[in-house]
Structure formats: C-alpha cells, structure tokens
Amino acid sequence: MKPTAPLPIDEALPRLLDALRARNMAVLQAPPGAGKTTRVPLAMLEAKLCTGRILMLEPRRLAARSSAERMAETLGEPVGQTVGYRVRGEAKTSRATRIEVVTEGVLTRMIQSDPGLDGIGALIFDEFHERSLNADLGLALSLEIRSALREDLLLLVMSATLDAAPVAALMGDAPLITSQGRAFPVETRWLPRPLPARARLETETAALILQALKECPEGGLLAFLPGEGEIRRTESALKNQLPDGCTIRPLFGNMSFADQRAALAPQASGRKIVLATAIAETSLTLPDIRVVVDAGRSRRARFDPNSGMSRLITERATKAEAEQRRGRAGRVAQGTCYRLWTKGEEGGLAPFPPAEIEAADLTPLALELALWGSAEGLGFLTPPNPGVMAEAQALLTALGALKDGRITDHGRALAALPLHPRLGHMLQTAGGGPDAATLAALLAERDPLRGAPPDLGRRIAAITNPRAAAEHNADRGVVDRIKQEAKRLKRNDKPSDFSTAQLAALAYPDRIGMRRKGDAPRFILAGGKGAIMEEGTPLANHRLIVATDLDGDTREARIRQAAPLMDAELRALYADQIAWVDVCEWSRRDGKIIARRQERFGALILDDRIWPDAPPEAMARAGFDGLRVIGLPWTPAAARLRARVDLCRQDGSELPDLSDAALLENPDWLLPYLSGLKSEGQLRNLDLTDALRAYLGWEAIQLLDRLTPSHFTTPLGRRIPINYDGEAPEIELRLQEMFGVTTHPCVGPKALPLRITLLSPGGKPVQVTMDLPGFWTNSYADVRKDMRGRYPRHPWPENPRDADPTLRAKPRGT
Incomplete structure (x- = not known):
C-alpha cells in the first residue's frame, strides 16, 4: 500500500x-x-x-x-x-x-x-x-x-x-x-443583503464566482448549481469575464465519463472552475478545490400519486446539503465557502432534504417488495406512505405484474430488467425487438431534443438517423447513451409488430389522451387528469395521443412528449378494457339529468349516444344527485312539518332526523316522487311534504298531530297553520277573529302557549301576545282607539270578551 x-x-x-x-x-x-x-x-x-x-x-x-x-x-x-x-x-x-x-x-x-x-x-x-x-x-x-x-x-x-x-x-x-475532525478549516462568507426578488440565479452566481476568484487567488473553485441548464447559462454568463488562465469544467450526471474525469482531474496550470450539480456533494475527490460557491438551490423529483406523474422542482438547499457542499472547500488546504444567501436567511433552511421514499414514484419499490415476498417486518428508516404504495400496486396490477397482491411471472420478468416497470412491461410485451428497446432507452433518458415540439417521432428519428439528429440539433451525448442502452436492452433483431404510439401506450395506458372540444389543444387522459399542448404543433390536432412526458402539474400538465394514436391501434391493444357504459347522471354544468350510452376506455369517451329509454329508477337517482347539488326545496308546508318533528325530537320523541344531511344520505324515501323531474327548475318546484309524511309513517304522523298539531282552529272554524320555527309555536290571524276568546290558546300535551300575531283588517301586525286575556285587559283599549279611526267599518267593541268573532265589515252607512 x-x-x-x-x-x-x-x-x-x-x-x-x-x-x-x-x-x-x-x-x-x-x-x-x-x-x-x-x-x-x-x-x-x-x-x-x-x-x-x-x-x-x-x-x-x-x-x-x-x-x-x-x-x-x-x-x-x-x-x-x-x-x-x-x-x-x-x-x-x-x-x-x-x-x-x-x-x-x-x-x-x-x-x-x-x-x-x-x-x-x-x-x-x-x-x-x-x-x-x-x-x-x-x-x-x-x-x-x-x-x-x-x-x-x-x-x-x-x-x-x-x-x-x-x-x-x-x-x-x-x-x-x-469522527469530529476536518481536513482543513473552511471560512464561510454570506451575502451582505438578500437578493432582489427578480434576480436571476445564473447571473448572481456568476457574479459571486468572479468575486470569489478575486478575493481568493489560489486554488480551484467548485460552484454548486441545481441542474445542467443553470450550469450552461452560468458558463455563458462567465465567458469573457474570467481572469486569464481560468478553465470552466461542467460536471453533471448526464455527461460522458470522459468529460466527468476531466472535471475531476487535477489541472496542470491555471485555475479550474467546476460548475457542478449535487453530484459533487458525494465522495468524489476534487484535489485542487479550495473555494466553493453555493447557489443554494437543489433539484428534486416530486411524485404525485393522484396523477401518476413526477416532476422536477427546484427549491432551497437544506442545512445538511449546504454543510456537505461547504466541506468540499477544505479537503486539500484551508478553504473558503461563498453562499448566495445572507446569514439571517440560513435560519429558515430545512435541516435535511426529504428522503426519496417520501417523494418518489414507489412503483419500482412495490415491485421489489412483491418479488421479495412480503414487506411485513422490513425495517425502513422512513416507512413508505400506504396511500402512495396502494397507487403503485394498482399500476403494477394494471400492467399484469401483480395479481391479487402477489407477483406474477410477468412481474418477475419486469423486476429483472434495469427499467421502470412501465418500460419493462412495454419491452416484454413487444418481444424485446430494436423498436421497443430504442423507445425504452429513450423514455428512460433525458430528452435529446429538449425544447423541441412534443413529437416523439422526432426523437426516434434523431436516434436512428444521424442526418435527422443533426437537423434537429440533438444532444449527441444523450443520443449516444440511448443507443448504447438500446443495444443492452435489445433481445432479438425482429422489429416490433406495434407502432411507436402503441409501444408508448403499453407503457403509459393511463396517459392515452383524447382531445377535448374547443379551440385550445387540451386533452383528457385515460387516468382522469387533464393535459395541454402548445398550440400550433401538428400533434395538437390529433384526436388521440399518448403522452410520454409531462411536466407533472397537478392541475393541468403540459405535454412535452407525445405520439399520435389511431383509434384502431388503441382498440387492438386494449379491446378487453373498452366497454359500453350506461350513464344516467346529474350535470352540474347543464343543470339537468344527462342519460347517455358511452363507449369508454378509462376516463376517455370514445363514442357517446343518447340513451332514450333510461330506466325510471336510474333517472330518479340522478335527480336525487341533482338535489344534493342544488339543495332540498323546502316549501313552507314541508318546512313546518320538519320544524314540528324537530320540536318533538328535542322533547325526546324517537322520530327520524329530517335535517338536510340526514335526508340526502339515503335517496330511497324520495325516489317515488321524482318521476318525470329532469331539470333544476322542476326539482326546485317539488313539494316534499307528501314524501316526508310517507317517510315518517302513519304512527309517527299520529304522534306528531297529538304533540305538535299542524293547525289552530279559530272560533270561526278556520284552520291556521302553526309555525314551529321560532322560539314558540306561532300563528297569525285577524284580531276580530279572536273576539270572545277568554283563555289563551295552547297546543300539545305540554300546553305550549301560542305566540299570536294579531293583524289589522289590512293585514298589518298590531300586537304580538302570549297572554290574550291580559291583552284584552291592558292593551286592547289603546289598539281600539287607534284602529277605529283607520278602519271605521270594522267592529271594535268596548268589551271584546263578550263580542262575537267575525271577519266581516259593517254594511255601508251603518
């Protein structure tokens, strides 16, 4: 040694x-x-x-x-x-x-x-x-x-x-x-003030690099940036500004190994400036680095199980990452670390980055665990989220890798491939020919035509045809890696019987998209999510596509790669999953019941026809769903009935709950009364009273009439509805109709006094009382004095207790 x-x-x-x-x-x-x-x-x-x-x-x-x-x-x-x-x-x-x-x-x-x-x-x-x-x-x-x-x-x-x-x-x-020791001490320098909100990361990083080169004249410099794009833009910003003898060396994962070696190797003369991603945080040896510039950003993948899509996001680096980067400056000698943030901002950094198991697509993990036999008892430092794992297992089941939760022979074959299960399924199903191998390698790699229109065919051409690669300005390094990987994946020389779009649809059945109606090129994906394509691209006019790369936006993902799919191609692949579905449902947008027969593949409606003979029960249930949207139409009579029930329930009677929440939970009580009601207007005119009485039943209605009668019968024999919504049961009627009544009216076995609003002959309230005898004694005289002048043709006796009730006026001239 x-x-x-x-x-x-x-x-x-x-x-x-x-x-x-x-x-x-x-x-x-x-x-x-x-x-x-x-x-x-x-x-x-x-x-x-x-x-x-x-x-x-x-x-x-x-x-x-x-x-x-x-x-x-x-x-x-x-x-x-x-x-x-x-x-x-x-x-x-x-x-x-x-x-x-x-x-x-x-x-x-x-x-x-x-x-x-x-x-x-x-x-x-x-x-x-x-x-x-x-x-x-x-x-x-x-x-x-x-x-x-x-x-x-x-x-x-x-x-x-x-x-x-x-x-x-x-x-x-x-x-x-x-181990507490560090090779050499590292001085940390922060910005004196926060960056402006509109500051460009690359411009500010380049400026900090130039400052560091000036203040630290010895040793190489390592700058941390989130991705290749930022590295290239920072490199461009530094051109023509660097001191003599400085050489820029990019370092990121998708480079060739030879270029990566050049970034790692010592430089014979001059100063080396390495612009690197997080790849340089790990156990790499950069022997001549004495200065670190940390742009303070990290790029991470975030997976949304609801959409089945991942997207890369750029966010603040964590304290742990910043410390790891800082340590790169002290490996060979005393060093300096420049941070593109203030010392005060450091307190707001998260302590550690999230574990990949918390944010990644767990489909490969679910497949590995199924192959292992059982995840029960395995010790994970961070256990996988059960909901995300369930989504991953559902995808594996759809791909045929799992059946009843157990791995299949097809799943074992997928686990043996160095590919995501989606791409492995495509390769296995297509027989492992050159077409499938090339597409699998392409979809597993970075886009060789970044920024180009989202036509997958262009990417295939750039890989298989050097002239097309030059024409489309393809990234040669990426193309070479795809070709090498395709050679490793290829299992036979027979071309696939599937088209490029069909191959893509094997891997991404949930991302088969259908163009929505309208001018903008928006698509609904088979998995239920929405996606949008830039206008003006040839693909935008196709009825069916397969989206192989999306930006992962949870509201409406932007399509970055796709292939056009013919209807016959879809049916050839998934005939067993395409079925006619009878749809009878409430349309929020139209405010009415929609009855259709639809041919569906996932969330895609391939054919749509009117369903003229939809069963009455299905129509009634759809109408009830409409009431869940617009609310139950409470007429005064139905509202009074509910109020009576509520009062009895408060007193301990075992009557059904007639709250909106309870009534909308089970539709059976109302379905017989919804026949023929198809629109919002018809539903709003529905009187619930008969349906509620039927729901309560005969015995409950008898109890209700005994405890809380629905009407008060006046001395003239008129039935006045009693309102139970207020603090006390209440009625309204003409004052003259209560002449001769000397005992205050009460209702029910508890003798609840009625709150009586006495009206003038013109229907205006003149007195509210819960003590009618007291009113006759104390207030009536003043009311009589006022009312006689206003309504001289109506009787206003001095002693109302002895007068006959009436609703008539005196004859003219009397």
Missing part, C-alpha cells in the same frame, strides 16, 4: 474496527472531507474482519468509479484487481477482487437473486445521508437477511450529515462512531 497523507477519519478507525468486531454492525458519522469513503474499506480489509468480499454502495455511478480508482491507486494496483467496481452497463472486477464498489440498484439485484449473499462478508452503505430509495430498500433487506440468514454479515452505514441516531436505533442500537 502506498503511503498516504493522514486524514481526519484515521483517528476514528480503531474505534470503528473494534465496534465491528464486537457487534458486526456500526454507524459511522464523519464530516465531508474526512476520508471515510476510501479509508474505511481498506482498513476493514487490512483488519481481516470478514472472509468474503466487502461490498460498498454508492448512490451515483461516477462516485462508484472514482472511489474504486482512488482505492486501487492507494494499493498501487489497477482497478479491477483487489478493488473493483460494478455499475449499470459496466464492471471492472476479477477473481482477486476483495472490495467491490457498486451502485445501490446493483445490490438490490444481488439480494433478489441470492438472498444469502454468498461470498459477501460486509456491506457498506456510503453517503447514506442522501436517503436514496435503493439505499433505504437495500438496508431494510440487509437487516432482514442478517436477522434470518447471515448473522455473520457485517453492516456499516456511513454518513456525512445525517442525524445518525435513528439509523443506529433501526440497526438494533448499533454502535455509533463519530
């Missing part, structure tokens, strides 16, 4: 090795730049802690390659001897390999194919703070394997910024080893 300079992790290695010897498990927390990635596996190998291979997991391919090469260099060997690596599509290992660095997905495949992990002595989860979905799954499976099959299996979780205590607890209170 070549002699190496001491690193901060060295002081923690003895404690770590002792913990692994004692417990076979440990959690190591060490700050960025401590050297854990390259020192720890070699120390474990030298200490002979296990007899099998040491497998170290990295979240990114670049980190896996780079760390393996660095360890091999330390041993004075080429990579592939004692230290090797294996990533998707590439491996450098041999029989002599004792330390193998792999990406996390590789471990999942190894576990699924060999749960006993034969020949593996130790698993190291590096950079666990990134909380990738594969890392969480790999740790959960490893813990179960260790518990059930391999007590001797060493497990080590390493992290730079993660709160490590919960991980140690998950691992059965594994020893927690902390």
Whole structure:
C-alpha cells in the first residue's frame, strides 16, 4: 500500500474496527472531507474482519468509479484487481477482487437473486445521508437477511450529515462512531443583503464566482448549481469575464465519463472552475478545490400519486446539503465557502432534504417488495406512505405484474430488467425487438431534443438517423447513451409488430389522451387528469395521443412528449378494457339529468349516444344527485312539518332526523316522487311534504298531530297553520277573529302557549301576545282607539270578551 497523507477519519478507525468486531454492525458519522469513503474499506480489509468480499454502495455511478480508482491507486494496483467496481452497463472486477464498489440498484439485484449473499462478508452503505430509495430498500433487506440468514454479515452505514441516531436505533442500537475532525478549516462568507426578488440565479452566481476568484487567488473553485441548464447559462454568463488562465469544467450526471474525469482531474496550470450539480456533494475527490460557491438551490423529483406523474422542482438547499457542499472547500488546504444567501436567511433552511421514499414514484419499490415476498417486518428508516404504495400496486396490477397482491411471472420478468416497470412491461410485451428497446432507452433518458415540439417521432428519428439528429440539433451525448442502452436492452433483431404510439401506450395506458372540444389543444387522459399542448404543433390536432412526458402539474400538465394514436391501434391493444357504459347522471354544468350510452376506455369517451329509454329508477337517482347539488326545496308546508318533528325530537320523541344531511344520505324515501323531474327548475318546484309524511309513517304522523298539531282552529272554524320555527309555536290571524276568546290558546300535551300575531283588517301586525286575556285587559283599549279611526267599518267593541268573532265589515252607512 502506498503511503498516504493522514486524514481526519484515521483517528476514528480503531474505534470503528473494534465496534465491528464486537457487534458486526456500526454507524459511522464523519464530516465531508474526512476520508471515510476510501479509508474505511481498506482498513476493514487490512483488519481481516470478514472472509468474503466487502461490498460498498454508492448512490451515483461516477462516485462508484472514482472511489474504486482512488482505492486501487492507494494499493498501487489497477482497478479491477483487489478493488473493483460494478455499475449499470459496466464492471471492472476479477477473481482477486476483495472490495467491490457498486451502485445501490446493483445490490438490490444481488439480494433478489441470492438472498444469502454468498461470498459477501460486509456491506457498506456510503453517503447514506442522501436517503436514496435503493439505499433505504437495500438496508431494510440487509437487516432482514442478517436477522434470518447471515448473522455473520457485517453492516456499516456511513454518513456525512445525517442525524445518525435513528439509523443506529433501526440497526438494533448499533454502535455509533463519530469522527469530529476536518481536513482543513473552511471560512464561510454570506451575502451582505438578500437578493432582489427578480434576480436571476445564473447571473448572481456568476457574479459571486468572479468575486470569489478575486478575493481568493489560489486554488480551484467548485460552484454548486441545481441542474445542467443553470450550469450552461452560468458558463455563458462567465465567458469573457474570467481572469486569464481560468478553465470552466461542467460536471453533471448526464455527461460522458470522459468529460466527468476531466472535471475531476487535477489541472496542470491555471485555475479550474467546476460548475457542478449535487453530484459533487458525494465522495468524489476534487484535489485542487479550495473555494466553493453555493447557489443554494437543489433539484428534486416530486411524485404525485393522484396523477401518476413526477416532476422536477427546484427549491432551497437544506442545512445538511449546504454543510456537505461547504466541506468540499477544505479537503486539500484551508478553504473558503461563498453562499448566495445572507446569514439571517440560513435560519429558515430545512435541516435535511426529504428522503426519496417520501417523494418518489414507489412503483419500482412495490415491485421489489412483491418479488421479495412480503414487506411485513422490513425495517425502513422512513416507512413508505400506504396511500402512495396502494397507487403503485394498482399500476403494477394494471400492467399484469401483480395479481391479487402477489407477483406474477410477468412481474418477475419486469423486476429483472434495469427499467421502470412501465418500460419493462412495454419491452416484454413487444418481444424485446430494436423498436421497443430504442423507445425504452429513450423514455428512460433525458430528452435529446429538449425544447423541441412534443413529437416523439422526432426523437426516434434523431436516434436512428444521424442526418435527422443533426437537423434537429440533438444532444449527441444523450443520443449516444440511448443507443448504447438500446443495444443492452435489445433481445432479438425482429422489429416490433406495434407502432411507436402503441409501444408508448403499453407503457403509459393511463396517459392515452383524447382531445377535448374547443379551440385550445387540451386533452383528457385515460387516468382522469387533464393535459395541454402548445398550440400550433401538428400533434395538437390529433384526436388521440399518448403522452410520454409531462411536466407533472397537478392541475393541468403540459405535454412535452407525445405520439399520435389511431383509434384502431388503441382498440387492438386494449379491446378487453373498452366497454359500453350506461350513464344516467346529474350535470352540474347543464343543470339537468344527462342519460347517455358511452363507449369508454378509462376516463376517455370514445363514442357517446343518447340513451332514450333510461330506466325510471336510474333517472330518479340522478335527480336525487341533482338535489344534493342544488339543495332540498323546502316549501313552507314541508318546512313546518320538519320544524314540528324537530320540536318533538328535542322533547325526546324517537322520530327520524329530517335535517338536510340526514335526508340526502339515503335517496330511497324520495325516489317515488321524482318521476318525470329532469331539470333544476322542476326539482326546485317539488313539494316534499307528501314524501316526508310517507317517510315518517302513519304512527309517527299520529304522534306528531297529538304533540305538535299542524293547525289552530279559530272560533270561526278556520284552520291556521302553526309555525314551529321560532322560539314558540306561532300563528297569525285577524284580531276580530279572536273576539270572545277568554283563555289563551295552547297546543300539545305540554300546553305550549301560542305566540299570536294579531293583524289589522289590512293585514298589518298590531300586537304580538302570549297572554290574550291580559291583552284584552291592558292593551286592547289603546289598539281600539287607534284602529277605529283607520278602519271605521270594522267592529271594535268596548268589551271584546263578550263580542262575537267575525271577519266581516259593517254594511255601508251603518
């Protein structure tokens, strides 16, 4: 082993090795730049802690390659001897390999194919703070394997910024080893004031880079930006402004490995400026970096289970990410970190980024768990959301990967492919020919024609035809990666019997879209969501499309890639899922019942016809749904009946609840009375009284009439409706009609006094009383005095107790 300079992790290695010897498990927390990635596996190998291979997991391919090469260099060997690596599509290992660095997905495949992990002595989860979905799954499976099959299996979780205590607890209170040292101190500098609201990230980052180069004249500079687009725009903003001898090196995941190496390699002369995404946060070695510029943004994928779509969002970096980036400046010498925010703003940063399991599409995870056999008892640091998992399982069932919750042979085949289950299903169904392989590789990669019209055919042409690639200004790096992946995926040379649109529809049956009526190119997707396409594109005029890439907007997603689909092509694929459906429903928009016969595929209506002989019961139920929208039409008579019932219920009578909520819960009581009512106007004119009386039943009506009679009978024999809505039962009638009444009227067994509003001959209230004898004694004389002048032809006797009730006026001239 070549002699190496001491690193901060060295002081923690003895404690770590002792913990692994004692417990076979440990959690190591060490700050960025401590050297854990390259020192720890070699120390474990030298200490002979296990007899099998040491497998170290990295979240990114670049980190896996780079760390393996660095360890091999330390041993004075080429990579592939004692230290090797294996990533998707590439491996450098041999029989002599004792330390193998792999990406996390590789471990999942190894576990699924060999749960006993034969020949593996130790698993190291590096950079666990990134909380990738594969890392969480790999740790959960490893813990179960260790518990059930391999007590001797060493497990080590390493992290730079993660709160490590919960991980140690998950691992059965594994020893927690902390390395406090840092290679070199790093000074942090913040903005003096917040950026203006309209500031452009790239412009401000470029300005901060120029300031940092001026203030820190030594060493390379590493700037963190959220994505390739921001990197390219910042690079453009820096052109013609950099000091002599400065070279810009972009670094992001979709670059070729050769270009990534150029960004990582030391520069012979001048200063290197690396513009990188979060890929540079991990265990990469950038040997000449002494200055970090952090733009303070991170790009993350967010999955919406309701729409089945993911979208990338750019948001503020977290404190943990900022600390990880800051550490890059102190690996080789004392460094400086410039942050594109003020010190005061730092307090508002979230402590950690969300775990991928909280925000990602869980369909691949659901498939892996189904292949494993059961998720019950698996220890996840963050358990998957049950609702999101249910959506993922529903998609797998639709793809034929699951049946009754269990994995099928088709599902096992999908799990063996290095593809999302959607794309694996397409490839398997199409037979693995070149057409399907090319499309699968294309849909799994970044768009090679970013910003071009959303025609999927253009992308296929750019991959298969060099002239078309040049014509459409395709990204050559992306095209080359798609071609290489397509070669790996291709299983036979026979072209597919399916068109490009049909292949896409196999992968995305829920994103088959139909154009809505109207001028704007809006579509309804089979899964029920809406999508919109830019006007003027040829695809916008097609009746059916398959959307293969959308921006994930939850209200109305923008279509970025799609293929036109013929009606016959859809029917050839999904004839068993296309069916005629009888629809009898209330239309909010039209305010009436709509009775149609519709041919449907998911939410798409392929054909729509009038249903002239819809059953009366279906029409009545649709009318009741209309009442749920517009509300029950309470006529005065129906309202009085409900008020009487409410009063009896308050007194303890066991009568049905006639509140709107209760009545609208079950339609059966009203359906016989809705026959022939089809529009909102007809429903609003409905009198509920007879339906309510039938709902109450004969015995209840008898009880109601006894306890709360509906009418008061006047001395003249007229029936006056009693209103029970107020604080007391109430009636209104002409004052003269109550002449001769000497006892105040009461109702019901509790003798509730009526609140009587006495009216003038003109129908105006003149007195409200609940004590009619008292009114005759005390107030009547004043009322009589006032009313005689206004209504001289009506009787106003001095003693109303002895007068006869009347509604007549005196004859003229008397």
